[in-house]
Amino acid sequence: MENTQPRRSSLTWKTLALAGLQMVAGSPLRNGTGINVAEKAQPRRGSADIDVASRQYVWKPSVGDSWQIVLSSPIKANSQTMSPDVKVWDLDLYDNDVSTFQALQNAGRKVVCYFSAGSYENYRDDAGQFKKADLGKVMDGWPDERWLDTRTANVRNIMKQRIAYAADKGCNAIDPDNVDGYGNDTGFKLKKADSVNYLKFLAKTAASYGMSIGLKNSAEIVGSVVDFIDFAVVEQCVQYSECDTYSPFIDNGKPVFHIEYPRGAPNKVSSTTANNICQSPDTDGFSTIMKKLSLDGWARLCGGQTYTTKTL
Template identity: 45%
Template sequence: MPKVTDTWQWQLSGSLNTSIDAKVYDIDLFDAPLTTINALKASGRAVVCYFSAGTSENWRSDFTRFTSQDMGAQNGWPGERWLDTRSANVREIMKSRLDLAASRGCDGVEPDNVDGYSNNPGFPLTSATQIDYNRFLAAEAHKRGLKVALKNTVDLLTQLEPDFDFAVNEQCNEFNECGGYSVFTNKGKPVFNAEYASKWVNDSTARATLCAANRAKNIRTLVLPLNLDGAFRFSCD
């Protein structure tokens, strides 16, 4: 788990729809009911558990473990701030989250917001500090028997591919960044892609063109709502 040909479903909010015919389900680490995780696994699905590794989210149960020094600038989503990923405390919190993923029976994890260095996080993060942090996450996940996804971080794909088992990407088609993912697919590692642009939601001809291009690249593409609430789903597979 997973294979380059595996289909996927990604839903992080709303009532989880477990009836989708997909091999890999990517769901929220904290919010997904344990009964749902168990049912998905019993039906032969692989479960990937999402958490933010690069931002604090003020509604999470472990939010109070972050210190004021750990948290920097707002990242554009309500209640979220970039984290200083060099912080030993931040890394201990992430180890605890990986412990939680293993204890809940997740097969893999999707650590999000692992490209803070390329934003304006409020800390002097660099590509070197980001590579160090992302490799830390991958190594700690593997210690716990978890597969691990590289989320976005398109400028560091070549450097980080050896450390990660698969990739989750948002909008590489919209931003013409999908070509770099050949470093994953050429190694038989899956690339799970989500697109949100209205042209692919509303225009079936445009969507068919998108899907044909991504199937040729061996990329598994979904067209989804931005808030990932399961309101609709168009699959290229």
């Protein structure tokens, strides 16, 4: 059976998820859709050996950009009518095909490609490239995944290949998950400094392929990475009273894409629950949406509107 837990990488989330607790609050996009179809298109990327010096334009999202995230299954993309009508789409790198990304980009949208940069997934095509020494403990709640030693040259070479693959598919940015091994029982003695170093490697590699990069959760290292990370993707910061930790991104003109998983989603979310998110002073400037734990096509915005992106 498919695991329906959200892809939250922090230890606190995994502990609560295993206890079967559902999260409490939800919210919406603060600044409307604001799609500018005439916005300068990002150059198409080709193979990994393309001359990166020729890539002078790297798209970076802006504070307040509207967004949607769907990780449960591939979406049905139509360049004319997409629901919700938002600017940034965070989608699984492997589940969606090139035509999906192109349809979104032809309509002026931008594509952020999600993948795990800190875990071994036994079902991936590149699973056989990992060495025994790269693999740590099984991830709580994810029996098909094991923590990776992100310090090794082999792991970094594999992730460089994944980033090149994202570039080949036309992703505008990457959303690498599970980069907070320092806060989890990985089987390795990973420190915060190791995660910062790894993120510098990922950011440099992404930039060399013409893509920006986000920080997934990892509140403890925000101050160490905000200078070179382009945006944040944050889950349940209202639930954990940690939203203010991500304010340095807003202060530096970089967006925070924020998700809450409300009790009662999709049809029984109370107005009190939604208001607790939408009116939280610590989320000022955040691009906030409310989602189901499965991260399927359903989303609720702060104005109370609900949408369901069609999926395959």
